Amino acid sequence: MLxxxxxxxxxxxxxxxxxxxxxxxxxxxxxxxxxxxxxxIDITFDMRMGLRAYTFRGGDHYYNGxxxxxxxxxLGISGKVHExxxxxxxxxxxxxxxxxxxxxxxxxxxxxxxxxEASPGLQVLLGKxxxxxxxxxxxxxxxxxxxxxxxxxxxxxxxxxxGIMFKAFESQKFGLxxxxxxxxxxxxxxxxxxxxxxQEPDWPVAVVGxxxxxxxxxxxxxxxxxxxxxxxxxxxxxxxxxxxxxxNKNLKLMYDFDYSYEQVDTKGVMTSILGGESVAENVxxxxxxxxxxxxxxxxxKGLLSLMTSSAYGDIPxxxxxxxxxxxxxxxxxxxxFKDLDLRFYLAYIGRYYDYSGYAIENLNASNYNKNEVxxxxxxxxWLL
Numbered sequence: 001m002l003x004x005x006x007x008x009x010x011x012x013x014x015x016x017x018x019x020x021x022x023x024x025x026x027x028x029x030x031x032x033x034x035x036x037x038x039x040x041i042d043i044t045f046d047m048r049m050g051l052r053a054y055t056f057r058g059g060d061h062y063y064n065g066x067x068x069x070x071x072x073x074x075l076g077i078s079g080k081v082h083e084x085x086x087x088x089x090x091x092x093x094x095x096x097x098x099x100x101x102x103x104x105x106x107x108x109x110x111x112x113x114x115x116x117e118a119s120p121g122l123q124v125l126l127g128k129x130x131x132x133x134x135x136x137x138x139x140x141x142x143x144x145x146x147x148x149x150x151x152x153x154x155x156x157x158x159x160x161x162x163g164i165m166f167k168a169f170e171s172q173k174f175g176l177x178x179x180x181x182x183x184x185x186x187x188x189x190x191x192x193x194x195x196x197x198x199q200e201p202d203w204p205v206a207v208v209g210x211x212x213x214x215x216x217x218x219x220x221x222x223x224x225x226x227x228x229x230x231x232x233x234x235x236x237x238x239x240x241x242x243x244x245x246x247x248n249k250n251l252k253l254m255y256d257f258d259y260s261y262e263q264v265d266t267k268g269v270m271t272s273i274l275g276g277e278s279v280a281e282n283v284x285x286x287x288x289x290x291x292x293x294x295x296x297x298x299x300x301k302g303l304l305s306l307m308t309s310s311a312y313g314d315i316p317x318x319x320x321x322x323x324x325x326x327x328x329x330x331x332x333x334x335x336x337f338k339d340l341d342l343r344f345y346l347a348y349i350g351r352y353y354d355y356s357g358y359a360i361e362n363l364n365a366s367n368y369n370k371n372e373v374x375x376x377x378x379x380x381x382w383l384l
Contacts, residue, residue: 038384040081043382049071051376085114088113089112103183122164124163131208133208133225137254138243139243150267150285150309154266160180171215180205181231201232206227207227209225220246236262237261258285258287261284262283267285273313301332303330309325322355325351328349349371349373
């Protein structure tokens with residue numbers, strides 16, 4: 001027993017780097033110099049947790065509740081494995097981990113790709129990545145968005161494929177991707193809820209183009225995108241986003257316009273309105289999103305997000321507008337530390353859903369609203 005203890009101590013001492021103080025001991029297997037290899041590895045742990053109090057009112061229904069909620073918990077690892085090759089991986093813990101039938105990864109694995117620098121201005125991305133959709137609502141990490149507008153709250157953001165990013169000028173960048181349009185086969189995604197004449201395509205593919213511009217020394221920026229994806233054979237989605245940002249020392253203003261025409265409903269909003277017995281077809285979503293941020297001091301920042309989303313369907317009476325949703329999210333951030341990005345927040349989330357007369361009379365819809373107050377913290381922690 002004593003012999004085993006002595007051997008263990010002798011093995012641990014060099015591992016801890018103490019061998020340098022005794023010339024009679026061997027060189028440690030893992031010296032402190034080796035830790036320099038870790039300078040090319042970043043490990044992040046992102047958290048958003050809060051206490052939420054909410055109410056729902058619509059028709060004859062009313063409910064409320066109070067609860068703690070882990071809104072976002074993710075572990076990310078990124079690093080450079082070669083002077084021209086780096087990788088990125090992120091696991092979102094509060095997402096389902098079931099392996100998806102098409103891309104063979106769990107939906108909790110949001111990022112798993114390599115980035116190859118083909119030339120000083122050209123990068124090639126391969127693996128599971130975020131689609132190059134435009135707009136600043138989409139540009140934010142999900143950790144920083146308490147509630148998305150309807151399109152992005154239902155869009156599939158992380159898919160497998162290949163992409164390139166080309167820096168034409170210092171202030172102009174372009175991106176192009178060829179991706180799977182979904183992570184599951186159609187039958188696994190929709191089950192028995194099918195639309196008439198639906199067939200699985202040979203390749204459910206999405207093509208995404210992106211332009212990023214910067215003007216007037218970075219005071220005005222843009223993120224525009226256009227994409228086409230076919231979820232089923234000979235039927236697809238045309239998606240356009242125009243994102244704009246203005247910023248000066250203490251103020252940021254962002255405005256996005258989104259337009260999505262879907263020959264087969266991929267967001268599910270119109271399908272739900274029509275009853276959900278079959279997948280809706282020839283659907284259009286039009287959205288506006290505005291966010292203003294103002295820094296009052298080094299510790300306090302206020303922001304206000306406003307949003308609208310209109311849904312249009314193929315309706316027999318010719319009036320294809322069925323629903324408009326409205327949202328307002330005023331928020332106050334308090335950052336007590338200079339050298340740590342830990343933000344405490346207080347926010348109100350108000351959403352109102354207004355249905356057309358046709359939807360109310362023929363589809364059993366009713367207007368409703370949701371109100372919520374949240375208090376919590378946001379912490380993008382850089383561990384290594």
